Amino acid sequence: MSFTRRDFIKLSAAASAAGLVGFPMIGRGAAGKTVVVVGGGVGGATAARYIRMFDPTVEVTLVEPNKEYYTCFMSNEVLAGDRTLDSLRFGYDGLAKRGVKVIHKAATAIDAAGKKVTLDGGEALQFDACVVSPGIELKYEGIAGYSAEAAEKMPHAWKAGPQTTLLRKQLEAMPDGGLVVIAAPADPFRCPPGPYERASLVAHYLKQHKPKSKVLILDAKEKFAKQGLFMEGWKKLYGDMIEWVPASKEGKVTKVDVATNTVFAGELENAHKAAVANIIPPQSAGKIAIVSGLADDKGWCPVNPATFESTLHKGVYVIGDACTAPPMPKSAYSANSQAKVCASAVVAALSGTTAPTPAYTNTCYSVIGTDYGISVAGIYKLQEGKLISVEGSGGVSKADAPAWVRKREVAYAHSWFTNIVKDIFG
Amino acid sequence: MKVKYMSLALLAAGSLAVGASATAAPDAGIMLANTCVGCHGPMGNSGGPATPTIAGMATDTFTESMKGYKEGTRPATVMDRIAKGYTEDEIKAMAGYFAKQTFARPGQKVDEAKSKEGKALHKEHCEKCHVEEGKKDEDGSAVLAGQWLPYLQFAMEDFTTGTREMPKKMKSQVEKVQAKGPNALDSLMQFYAGQK
Secondary structure (H helix, E strand, O other): OOOOHHHHHHHHHHHHHHOOOOOOOOOOOOOOOEEEEEOOOHHHHHHHHHHHHHOOOOEEEEEOOOOOEEOOOOHHHHHOOOOOHHHHEEOOHHHHHOOOEEEOOOEEEEEOOOOEEEEOOOOEEEOOEEEEOOOEEEOHHHOEOOOOOHHHOOOOOOOOOHHHHHHHHHHHHOOOOOEEEEEEOOOOOOOOOHHHHHHHHHHHHHHHHOOOOEEEEEEOOOOOOOHHHHHHHHHHHHOOOEEEEOHHHOOOEEEEEOOOOEEEEOOOOEEEEOOEEEEOOOEEEOHHHHHOOOOOOOOOEEEEOOOOEEOOOOOEEEOHHHEEOOOOOOOHHHHHHHHHHHHHHHHHHHHOOOOOOOOEEEEEEEEEEOOEEEEEEEEEEEEOOEEEEOOOOOEEOOOOOOHHHHHHHHHHHHHHHHHHHHHHHO | OHHHHHHHHHHHHHHHHHOOOOOOOOOHHHHHHOOOHHHHOHHHOOOOOOOOOOOOOOHHHHHHHHHHHHHOOOOOOOHHHHHOOOOHHHHHHHHHHHHOOOOOOOOOOOOHHHHHHHHHHHHHHOOOOOHHHHOOOOOOOOOOOOOOHHHHHHHHHHHHOOOOOOOHHHHHHHHHHHHOOOOHHHHHHHHHHHOO
């Protein structure tokens, strides 16, 4: 038995095609290189896991202040009483098993030039590459009278956890015949169909328990994600229980009054006295991205979509809700998909190899009610350095689809949840 | 020279076996397959309750399914919109990845009595094409054993309502199973779903 160069090439190709990881090839090697991931949500946890999966010789440290993460996706089912908050809770043991070092502290600064992340308390972590996935910061100041304290009375519930529980409790306590106001922000914001799924599932709860109540969506926009499908579903399931008011019809919320639970909207500041007020304020990239100079003047982080490396700071990558990567929406699946592209790019950069052509996707389900789900899907690719939707692909569920389609989309929504959280947290 | 290449080749084979000490970014198949696993589960093994496992699917079954979705010949909720986003070569690369993964069967709760009936029905009507009790994907049969029950029910609903075309042989066998009673098809699916 003798091997020739050709045999080696053949065998190498087979090994590369077959294995989860490639084969040792010419390159500097990434052994001992250090990656610090800031933020343990969907993007950060996925990136940390996938960097270790692609190359277990890279040292990965995840910096995340909380010991547990509550997914915002599916939290509207908690508001409806159809799911427990516990079912949305995930820890970091799965990442630790992959060899990710997890530090439960807040990052206070990212120094791209000095290649270090400073933690609360002063400790600094050196890195060869840094992946930042800080999610969103709520801009309370965008609505007069609203604040972190006010959110204890008029919850945003746009970061899952105690806020979700608070809003659920308020819905349970409100009288039949009361008004639920949902203030929806202008684009861009986390989870574009989220406020409308929320209105649907609140109505789903009210219809069963407080059928005389109403849901009023006051919107800072003229149109919203999956609009036609939501409106079709609302009419079918809830009649006229849900009312949507666009910005042009005095929908934009400008002010709130906590003492009287009143929401003011439009140029004339029409007062809407709410039994329950859910105020979803405007947003920006997470604070750490802002203070580290990773965001532009609009508050979001510009990136090269081929790698998700910041266009403002070399060696620092930004993924998830915080980055700007149109036409990908700010969704969990986008963050998960971006994290994998980013992980591949980081491993390639650290090892001196070439990353494969990136592939991106998004699928986002919204549950409107019992056996009634809808979705949007997108497949993206790079064209001349820019992300585009692959022509003819993606889009939303069909209008006027038969009942079996809507029913299956709920089953697939729940399957997506089961599978994606496993992909994120291990 | 020959000796040098041999050692390199063994190194390559070694890394394949232990799956470690690599310094390369993933290949194109993995990159593409990574876009599927958010819904279909890590390495194509779905945790349910409905999305099918695609790990261990034969490459031809995979490419034919995607073709069906793309062309609209196979009913879909979302897969038609997704399949249109990938080229033939990309679909082949994904197919190659999933065909190499192992179909995991952690076990589902099923009706034991029905499953027993289903096993007998399988032997009589289905084993000829769905070989090894539905565990092997041969000639486009797909893997049925261990597949999620709601998925099997959705697929059978598509077949029996005529939304999805059945191969001739399958049609005649399904009709024979249906003739055995209103619960016969359900028993058959309980059998496939329950296998570990």
